[in-house]
Amino acid sequence: MIEIFQYDFMVRALVAALLVGLAAPAVGTFIVQRRLALLGDGIGHVALTGVALGFLTGTAPVFTAVLVSIAGAVAIELVRARGRTTGDVALALLFYGGIAGGVLLIGLAPGGSNATLTSYLFGSISSVTAQDVWVIAVLTAFVLGVVATFGRELFVLCQDEEVAKVNGLPVRFLSLLIAVTAALTVVIAMRVVGLLLVSALMVVPVATSQQVTRGFRATMALAMLLGVVATVGGLTSAFYAGVAPGAAIVLLALAGFVLALGAGRFLRRYRAKEAGA
Amino acid sequence: MTRSAQATGRAAQAAHEPAAGTRVPEVAFAMRGGHVALDGRRVLRGVDLRIETGEVVAVLGANGSGKSTLIRTLLGLVPLTAGTAELFGTPPARFRDWWRIGYVPQRLSVGGGVPATVREVVASGRVPRQRRLRPSGAADRAAVTAALESVGLAGRAGDPVGLLSGGQQQRVLIARALAGEPDTFVMDEPTAGVDAESQRHLAGTLASLVRQGRTVLLVAHELGPLAPLITRSIVVRDGVVAHDGPAQHGEGACHPHPGHEQERPHAYDVSSGPMSPGAPK
Numbered sequence: 001m002i003e004i005f006q007y008d009f010m011v012r013a014l015v016a017a018l019l020v021g022l023a024a025p026a027v028g029t030f031i032v033q034r035r036l037a038l039l040g041d042g043i044g045h046v047a048l049t050g051v052a053l054g055f056l057t058g059t060a061p062v063f064t065a066v067l068v069s070i071a072g073a074v075a076i077e078l079v080r081a082r083g084r085t086t087g088d089v090a091l092a093l094l095f096y097g098g099i100a101g102g103v104l105l106i107g108l109a110p111g112g113s114n115a116t117l118t119s120y121l122f123g124s125i126s127s128v129t130a131q132d133v134w135v136i137a138v139l140t141a142f143v144l145g146v147v148a149t150f151g152r153e154l155f156v157l158c159q160d161e162e163v164a165k166v167n168g169l170p171v172r173f174l175s176l177l178i179a180v181t182a183a184l185t186v187v188i189a190m191r192v193v194g195l196l197l198v199s200a201l202m203v204v205p206v207a208t209s210q211q212v213t214r215g216f217r218a219t220m221a222l223a224m225l226l227g228v229v230a231t232v233g234g235l236t237s238a239f240y241a242g243v244a245p246g247a248a249i250v251l252l253a254l255a256g257f258v259l260a261l262g263a264g265r266f267l268r269r270y271r272a273k274e275a276g277a
Numbered sequence: 278m279t280r281s282a283q284a285t286g287r288a289a290q291a292a293h294e295p296a297a298g299t300r301v302p303e304v305a306f307a308m309r310g311g312h313v314a315l316d317g318r319r320v321l322r323g324v325d326l327r328i329e330t331g332e333v334v335a336v337l338g339a340n341g342s343g344k345s346t347l348i349r350t351l352l353g354l355v356p357l358t359a360g361t362a363e364l365f366g367t368p369p370a371r372f373r374d375w376w377r378i379g380y381v382p383q384r385l386s387v388g389g390g391v392p393a394t395v396r397e398v399v400a401s402g403r404v405p406r407q408r409r410l411r412p413s414g415a416a417d418r419a420a421v422t423a424a425l426e427s428v429g430l431a432g433r434a435g436d437p438v439g440l441l442s443g444g445q446q447q448r449v450l451i452a453r454a455l456a457g458e459p460d461t462f463v464m465d466e467p468t469a470g471v472d473a474e475s476q477r478h479l480a481g482t483l484a485s486l487v488r489q490g491r492t493v494l495l496v497a498h499e500l501g502p503l504a505p506l507i508t509r510s511i512v513v514r515d516g517v518v519a520h521d522g523p524a525q526h527g528e529g530a531c532h533p534h535p536g537h538e539q540e541r542p543h544a545y546d547v548s549s550g551p552m553s554p555g556a557p558k
Binding site: 029032033148149150152153155156159160162163165166167168169206207210213214215216217219 | 349352353354372373374375376378380382385386390391392393394396397398401404405407409410435436437453457463
């Protein structure tokens with residue numbers, strides 16, 4: 001266990017994994033409550049265009065990914081708010097556009113190829129630099145700050161948008177805020193698990209947690225704990241077993257979900273018996 | 278009118294009024310020539326109405342008559358295609374005093390499966406009164422506890438709302454509105470699909486609101502045990518106001534026993550009598 005800390009790249013990777021494990025499920029709880037579980041996937045696809053744009057223009061890919069995924073998240077939110085019936089189709093169009101845009105732009109970049117994108121699609125946590133860790137830390141602080149500051153209002157919004165409106169809450173601002181926060185989370189998690197698996201870290205710990213919890217706060221707290229266990233545990237086991245870290249993290253999270261399904265069934269039966277007695 | 282001018286006006290009016298202690302009513306809800314079209318269908322076709330503070334108004338009508346659309350339009354949730362609407366003298370889009378309004382939607386939306394406890398949902402009713410970054414205080418907790426007790430759900434505070442019956446969920450929604458301590462309540466079908474026990478709780482809660490002089494605007498398909506509390510009924514038929522006048526409590530409209538409402542499933546039938554000359558205009 002100690003030898004893992006002897007490698008600087010692993011220490012950086014562990015810090016990044018810990019931060020992602022905290023941030024992704026925190027935002028994910030609101031997104032799942034809002035029935036937008038696929039929002040992370042949509043933003044992830046769009047972020048690929050941002051990464052390719054970074055290579056093409058010689059800018060840091062993380063920076064361009066932030067800009068493009070925020071634009072994508074805002075677009076998704078506007079489509080969702082305007083045209084309700086065609087919302088899922090519009091989302092799908094954005095998915096394809098994001099991937100196609102990424103592949104097209106990377107081909108135009110000097111020396112770029114689809115192989116360049118692979119490390120972003122599937123993550124490359126062992127190549128995380130000290131600067132990346134700082135970027136991830138600042139973005140995580142922002143994401144957790146948003147949850148702490150606007151958590152109560154976001155709870156009302158995600159529960160029932162009309163009630164939020166009659167409560168006088170700034171519904172449009174809060175909707176955009178949650179979309180932008182989700183976009184930042186995607187960029188944070190991109191290096192750790194890859195764009196194709198980002199959404200798993202936002203959704204799976206929440207899905208696992210809600211099998212056994214009764215309340216919203218409890219669900220979020222447990223999801224964040226599960227997120228950290230999955231990212232740090234997955235990364236560590238990948239280090240020793242020599243497998244892909246992103247995949248190990250997601251499979252560990254899914255294993256937790258399967259266990260929680262069983263535990264949840266047992267708990268509900270037990271509670272029903274308690275209530276009946 | 279400025280706030281001080283309003284206060285002076287009130288004082289002057291109060292001096293004329295012999296019944297001391299009664300608050301001078303404001304116009305809580307107003308609509309003039311209200312037209313609403315949803316997906317090309319004309320749901321409201323020229324509605325005029327004015328509801329003052331302290332009134333307990335039931336909007337009655339059959340399914341699809343436009344009664345829910347009417348109150349949703351008054352709250353600014355549905356845009357008018359023609360005419361004007363005002364909340365306390367201000368168009369809904371420019372209204373700021375939302376803490377005054379406790380809205381009880383038709384049903385609890387359970388979200389995407391993320392559980393929430395009864396207490397968490399009721400506590401979210403405090404949000405209009407809370408400041409960002411300031412943690413909930415003793416006043417918030419006391420209001421939430423009082424709201425839970427008044428709907429008889431204090432014992433279920435820690436349970437997930439998803440496990441409650443429809444009637445109990447309705448009571449959770451009412452408690453959420455109560456927790457914000459508004460002076461005006463807007464309830465969309467609070468009696469629909471609600472069991473007898475919850476109907477009794479609802480009637481009890483409503484009676485105490487009426488005693489406190491709160492304004493209540495509710496939409497109902499059937500009034501059940503709420504009938505004796507209603508001071509005015511507005512019947513909506515095909516998007517127009519078919520009747521507007523004091524509620525009639527005679528001829529069995531006010532059932533002392535809530536179990537009897539099955540005999541008279543459509544309470545608005547009994548109130549669709551002749552237009553009352555005393556109808557507020």
